[in-house]
Amino acid sequence: MTDSFIPAPGTEAEMRKALGLFATGVTVVTCMSPRGPLGITVNSFTSVSMDPPLILWCPAKSSRRHDAMAAAGHFALHIMGEDQDDVALGFTKSGEAFEGFDWISSERDVPLIENCPARFECHIRDRIDAGDHTVIIGHVDRVTVTDSAPRVFMAGQWGQFQHRG
Template identity: 60%
Template sequence: MADTFIPGPDRARALRGAFGRFATGVTVVTTTTERGPIGITANSFTSVSLDPPLLLWCPAKTSQRHDAFVGTAHFALHVMGTEQDAITWAFANTAEAFEHCDCSLSEHGVPLIAGCPVRFECTIRDRIDAGDHTVIIAHIDRVTTEDGPEARVFLGGDYGHFSAL
């Protein structure tokens, strides 16, 4: 049975559910602050351009980590693998969950999580106010890929993975 609706405050749950029907990857975004390194789990990520190489992600304004990520110049976005659920859950709950992962620091002091299928090291280019989120568009400075780990997928509020036929 189809459910057609006009999005509004009274249908926020339905809109969230509709968005949840689109499979996304699971990422952890990291940066450094005056207090030290932080991270956040995010699924609001997409490619923007190949030339120049750009991506975007969107931190929620309600997040206590929002201002740190919007105010930084550099970050790393890690596409997480199926064996890294403990890391993604940890960063969903706290900004300082680095004890759950093996990481090193970039030349900009940004934490780089090891073992991810893909990692993008970025410099912020644009910050766009967009409702209850900020759209961060960034230049991709460096990409690291690793063979082996499958990327984690998020669909309908749950983790999964993609199996090619």
């Protein structure tokens, strides 16, 4: 079966379903805010450039965490591991879900989640208005990598990638 539609008011569910067919990683972005450490689970993350080292992520303007995240000068983007579902799920519900797992503060006072497959510590280079989201481009200042396996998200479900070889 093939289904085509023009994205318009009333087709948001179909658009979300179509976009959900693209597998992404599960990430948590953290920053320090005026109310303290803040985090949010996002899947709108991608690399932008190797020279200079740039990444981007896109918080929804409707999120209560949007303004604090967009205003922060520094942030950390954490690629979540298969054993960190509780951390990622915690930040889908609350920006203050830092209890129950290991984290430290960076020298720039950014909350850093420990034991992630990869962590990117960044300063914000650009903020771009993009409809109902803001595109935040970060310049990567430090990368930390472990040997843990990353969590994958697709079609509304979490899973993992099976390595062959």
